[in-house]
Amino acid sequence: MHLFDDRTHSVRDLAVTPRMTIYVCGITPYDAAHLGHAFTYTHFDVLVRLLRHAGAEVLHAQNITDVDDDILRVAKERGEDYLELGNREVAGFVEQMRTIGNEPPTFSPRATEFVPQMIEEVRNLLTVGHAYERSGTVYFRIASDPDYGSLSGLTREQMLPLAEERGGHPEDANKDDPLDFVLWQRSVEGEPWWESPWGRGRPGWHIECSTMSQSLLGQPLDIHGGGTDLIYPHHESETAQAECGHPTDTPFVRRWMHTGTVYMAGEKMSKSLGNLTFVRDLLARHGPMAIREFLLRHHYREDWEFDEAALDLVADPGEGPASREAFLGALEDDLNTPEALRVLDRAAALGDVALRDECRDLLGLSEVRSAP
Numbered sequence: 001m002h003l004f005d006d007r008t009h010s011v012r013d014l015a016v017t018p019r020m021t022i023y024v025c026g027i028t029p030y031d032a033a034h035l036g037h038a039f040t041y042t043h044f045d046v047l048v049r050l051l052r053h054a055g056a057e058v059l060h061a062q063n064i065t066d067v068d069d070d071i072l073r074v075a076k077e078r079g080e081d082y083l084e085l086g087n088r089e090v091a092g093f094v095e096q097m098r099t100i101g102n103e104p105p106t107f108s109p110r111a112t113e114f115v116p117q118m119i120e121e122v123r124n125l126l127t128v129g130h131a132y133e134r135s136g137t138v139y140f141r142i143a144s145d146p147d148y149g150s151l152s153g154l155t156r157e158q159m160l161p162l163a164e165e166r167g168g169h170p171e172d173a174n175k176d177d178p179l180d181f182v183l184w185q186r187s188v189e190g191e192p193w194w195e196s197p198w199g200r201g202r203p204g205w206h207i208e209c210s211t212m213s214q215s216l217l218g219q220p221l222d223i224h225g226g227g228t229d230l231i232y233p234h235h236e237s238e239t240a241q242a243e244c245g246h247p248t249d250t251p252f253v254r255r256w257m258h259t260g261t262v263y264m265a266g267e268k269m270s271k272s273l274g275n276l277t278f279v280r281d282l283l284a285r286h287g288p289m290a291i292r293e294f295l296l297r298h299h300y301r302e303d304w305e306f307d308e309a310a311l312d313l314v315a316d317p318g319e320g321p322a323s324r325e326a327f328l329g330a331l332e333d334d335l336n337t338p339e340a341l342r343v344l345d346r347a348a349a350l351g352d353v354a355l356r357d358e359c360r361d362l363l364g365l366s367e368v369r370s371a372p
């Protein structure tokens with residue numbers, strides 16, 4: 001099987017071993033799931049199905065970031081407890097992902113359940129000299145890691161505006177370098193807190209994921225993924241924490257895999273622009289399997305423009321073989337779901353019901369579920 005590697009920017013062979021670990025960054029549950037979420041998690045679901053079909057036991061973890069700046073801000077705006085807000089949004093998310101045919105991950109860790117382990121990771125980074133503490137907040141010192149930036153390939157000048165846009169607070173005067181990032185932060189009045197060696201505080205976003213993945217799946221991870229906008233600073237910083245905190249001969253992650261961006265009217269679908277298409281609204285207007293098929297008609301690395309009118313169009317199966325080999329060959333070629341669907345369509349057009357059903361099974365398209 002071949003899969004693109006975001007570290008080397010090339011399609012490389014992926015060895016399927018008897019036991020494989022996948023960690024996919026999950027949601028921060030402060031709002032309903034949108035099409036970008038569905039796109040990411042549906043493609044990772046197909047990858048897990050394919051690896052299991054190839055004989056691997058796959059341990060798939062998808063976390064829930066139930067304490068961070070975003071969820072605390074929204075909970076405060078609404079005068080609601082952040083855990084209640086999180087629980088409600090998680091319940092909706094789990095139900096919607098199930099409805100569009102995604103199997104539940106093996107593990108769905110919540111950040112608030114791993115705080116003691118996160119404190120231990122931060123303590124270790126201080127001990128080995130990759131972090132410093134200022135007034136109850138602990139920062140990672142990027143100057144201590146010569147590899148910082150190697151995953152994203154970004155220059156400092158490129159990182160700075162992204163750090164600003166993505167909650168990195170480069171203006172924080174307590175930092176030695178504007179690109180240093182928070183490992184542990186002192187909780188302000190009204191925020192949840194945990195006791196730590198640095199006083200009452202809460203974990204930083206990046207340490208949450210590297211700690212949960214290492215706690216549940218160990219190091220190295222076979223595959224770590226998420227949306228492309230997580231490469232910097234989130235995955236860059238996760239890598240720095242894990243590799244500086246636990247130096248070994250193997251990297252933190254064997255294969256980085258990121259899904260493309262969904263656009264709407266030329267703009268990235270995002271909370272801040274207010275142009276989100278929510279999964280629950282699409283489910284009210286379209287069948288769940290039509291939504292799943294529509295998502296899989298875009299390759300996982302594609303940036304694409306959402307056009308709801310296209311959702312129910314019948315796709316052109318094109319010319320080509322309609323065989324089991326052609327179907328699996330497409331999926332094993334960097335998870336080419338658009339081509340795999342064309343093979344499925346050709347099998348259907350030829351009346352090859354057995355092949356069509358086998359293809360539908362592997363893509364998760366045979367599950368008949370009703371909309372919530």
Ligand SMILES: [Zn+2]
Nearest residue numbers: 025026209234
């Ligand atoms: Zn993450």
